[in-house]
Amino acid sequence: MKNCVFLLLITLVACKSSQVLTEHNFPSPVDTQDRPILLQEKRLYAIDGIQLSNQFDGARANDFTKINDSTYRVSILPENEPINESPHYAFWINAPEGATIDLEIYTGDYKHRYWPKMSISDSPYEPMDSISFDTLKAGNIATLRDLALGREQLFIAAQELRPSSYTKNWIANLTKAHPHIKTATVGHSKLGKDIDYLDLGEGLPDDKPAILIFSRTHPPEISGYMAMERFVEEILEDNPLANAFRKKFRVLAYPLINPDGVDLGHWRHNAGGIDLNRDWGKFRQEEPRVVATHVLQETKAHNNEVLLGIDFHSTQEDVIYTHTTNRVSKIFPFKDLWLQALSDQGYGPNEEAYDLSSPMTKGWFYLEFGAEAIIYEVGDETDRSYLKEKAAFAAREMMKLLVLRPNQ
Numbered sequence: 332m333k334n335c336v337f338l339l340l341i342t343l344v345a346c347k348s349s350q351v352l353t354e355h356n357f358p359s360p361v362d363t364q365d366r367p368i369l370l371q372e373k374r375l376y377a378i379d380g381i382q383l384s385n386q387f388d389g390a391r392a393n394d395f396t397k398i399n400d401s402t403y404r405v406s407i408l409p410e411n412e413p414i415n416e417s418p419h420y421a422f423w424i425n426a427p428e429g430a431t432i433d434l435e436i437y438t439g440d441y442k443h444r445y446w447p448k449m450s451i452s453d454s455p456y457e458p459m460d461s462i463s464f465d466t467l468k469a470g471n472i473a474t475l476r477d478l479a480l481g482r483e484q485l486f487i488a489a490q491e492l493r494p495s496s497y498t499k500n501w502i503a504n505l506t507k508a509h510p511h512i513k514t515a516t517v518g519h520s521k522l523g524k525d526i527d528y529l530d531l532g533e534g535l536p537d538d539k540p541a542i543l544i545f546s547r548t549h550p551p552e553i554s555g556y557m558a559m560e561r562f563v564e565e566i567l568e569d570n571p572l573a574n575a576f577r578k579k580f581r582v583l584a585y586p587l588i589n590p591d592g593v594d595l596g597h598w599r600h601n602a603g604g605i606d607l608n609r610d611w612g613k614f615r616q617e618e619p620r621v622v623a624t625h626v627l628q629e630t631k632a633h634n635n636e637v638l639l640g641i642d643f644h645s646t647q648e649d650v651i652y653t654h655t656t657n658r659v660s661k662i663f664p665f666k667d668l669w670l671q672a673l674s675d676q677g678y679g680p681n682e683e684a685y686d687l688s689s690p691m692t693k694g695w696f697y698l699e700f701g702a703e704a705i706i707y708e709v710g711d712e713t714d715r716s717y718l719k720e721k722a723a724f725a726a727r728e729m730m731k732l733l734v735l736r737p738n739q
């Protein structure tokens with residue numbers, strides 16, 4: 332009898348995560364079984380006294396070659412194909428004896444998406460100026476003209492470098508400044524990296540409505556990540572609105588959903604070679620499974636009704652993806668009022684609505700919870716100060732609308 336009870340307990344523990352997770356059928360299913368990825372060779376290249384390295388988290392450089400006396404080329408490859416056209420690159424280059432070169436960033440068949448940024452001696456990344464950045468040749472070579480190299484490592488990257496350690500630090504600093512925040516590692520990626528969450532709410536979590544904040548499914552989408560950080564920070568401000576909001580709501584934030592892809596310097600996918608924002612129907616990949624399971628366990632354990640999910644991404648320009656009007660969320664007309672407020676402030680509207688399609692978070696928020704689902708996209712090159720002001724405004728308007736919502 333004792334053995335039976337023990338076995339039953341083991342079975343219950345083993346089934347715990349699969350029990351809460353419900354699969355959903357989407358109109359356009361996607362095969363999200365593992366696919367092989369190409370791991371870049373991590374090394375220090377050296378040609379004519381010029382050194383180039385990809386030996387750091389988030390780096391991507393697949394080869395470094397000499398084209399002619401003054402021109403060198405760094406080649407960039409995706410982790411696998413087919414893939415969204417988002418060539419990510421990040422490396423440092425230097426020449427201890429000094430050199431001025433033309434440097435080609437070569438992306439094969441893929442068009443460039445990101446304007447190069449540079450940082451030296453840990454200075455903040457800045458877009459390279461138009462004088463040193465030549466126009467794209469043949470759609471797939473960006474030439475950095477007359478690049479002056481010296482002893483110091485010049486970091487050149489598609490977007491500001493934000494490896495998983497950066498997000499860990501951000502979480503640590505937030506929890507130090509706001510000790511009420513609950514944070515935990517809720518599971519691990521395919522390669523065993525932590526997937527962390529924060530609950531920004533104050534007081535006992537039971538019976539409160541909840542909102543979800545997701546970010547960084549797609550590794551190079553840094554402008555969206557920056558907006559997420561500012562959005563979260565606004566919710567943590569010490570003012571009457573934010574204080575009231577944190578007491579009334581649970582806010583479950585998952586700031587880094589794809590830590591493997593981020594640290595491997597991927598263009599889009601996780602270590603299973605899959606676009607994770609196509610796996611919210613069948614949950615074949617670890618990362619969506621870990622996050623969805625945690626959301627469901629937490630909200631069931633504390634009887635929280637999920638009202639709203641916001642997933643931060645980046646694309647060519649600022650845009651808010653929503654559902655078409657046939658999908659009426661439980662907080663209708665929140666979305667229309669919120670977008671109107673953004674528009675009135677000169678931040679929009681730039682709404683694009685579409686119905687359920689492939690298994691994305693937007694569909695999952697709606698199908699699982701009947702929640703309002705927002706994909707908050709920030710332009711790749713949107714001014715960083717502007718995107719933070721806009722994210723702070725968006726957070727304030729969200730809090731206003733939800734705090735004032737009747738029946739709360």
Ligand SMILES: [Zn+2]
Pocket residue numbers: 548549552644645
């Ligand atoms: Zn994205």
